[in-house]
Amino acid sequence: MIHSRLLTALLAAAPLSALAASIPLYPTGPSEDSAFLRFVNASSGTLELVAAGSGATLALDGDSAASNFLVVPAGKPVQGTLTRGKQQHALDVTVEPGEFVTVVGLAGPGEAMEVRVVREQADDFSALKASLAFYNLDGSCENATLNAAGRDVAIFKAVELDGFQRRLINPLNLSVQLLCGGQPVGEPLALGQLEAGERYSVMLAPSANGSRLFQARDTVAN
Structure with a gap:
């Protein structure tokens, strides 16, 4: 585990997109139960996280709109500041043991920023199937449904706002509508080839051009 005092120097010397996949922003110890937290930018522009304590940063935009799941201390507040443009939002979230939590930054009315939190327990692993979830973060989509294209x-049928559904499916090359x-x-x-034993998420978010879908692979950072 990289000491938090070295983290700032490493962040200054390497691309943020590469570090997001390999360096935890928040320290955790081997004796603590595992809990997992990721950040997703579902708006235009760059969403930046500054972690409380270490001051480490993570920037999400473009093709790197979703971080990997970061291992964080279970049952303890994870705090920091989320920034998009001139808008800021205080982060204060607690992740329970075995829980996978996704924090999503959304474009609100005008230039406002909204932050949503989606929680799930990963209890559906199969070495023979792929695990796919559908997150609904768009209140303008009535009876949000995802079909095979x-x-x-x-x-997935009629996923509630700020909710999700997850299911196991056969490994295949899949596009969704x-x-x-x-x-x-x-x-x-187009989600591409879904692999057995892997987990994926499709997220529905509002945008200036209406409802839009994007995907994220549910990878745990090393």
Whole structure:
């Protein structure tokens, strides 16, 4: 584990996108139960996290809109500041043992920033199946549903706002289509080849151009 005093120097010397996958922002010890936290930028521009204590930073934008799951101390507050443009939001979240928590930065009305927290327990592992989740963070999409693209087959139906559904599926090359109120919205999203034993998330978020989908692989940082 890298000492927190070295973290700032490493951050100054290496690209943030590379460090996000390998260096935990928050210290944890081997005797503590595992808990997992990731950050997602579901808005335009750059979302930056500054961790309390270490002062370490993580920037999310473009193709690096989602961090890996970072190992954090279970049952203890994780604090910091999220910044997008001129907007700031205080981070204060506690992750329970065995819990996977996703903190999402969204564009609110005007230039405002909204932050949502989605929690799940990973209890569906299969070495033979892929695990896929659908997060709904868009209140404008009625009865948010995700179909297999080109087929009238629902993978997820009527996911509630700020909620999610997860299921095991056969490994395959998959594209998905969003439906709001029973009608297709936007173009299909190609997820690529889903691999057995791996976990994936599809997220629905609002944007200036309407509801949009994006994906993240649920990888735990080393």
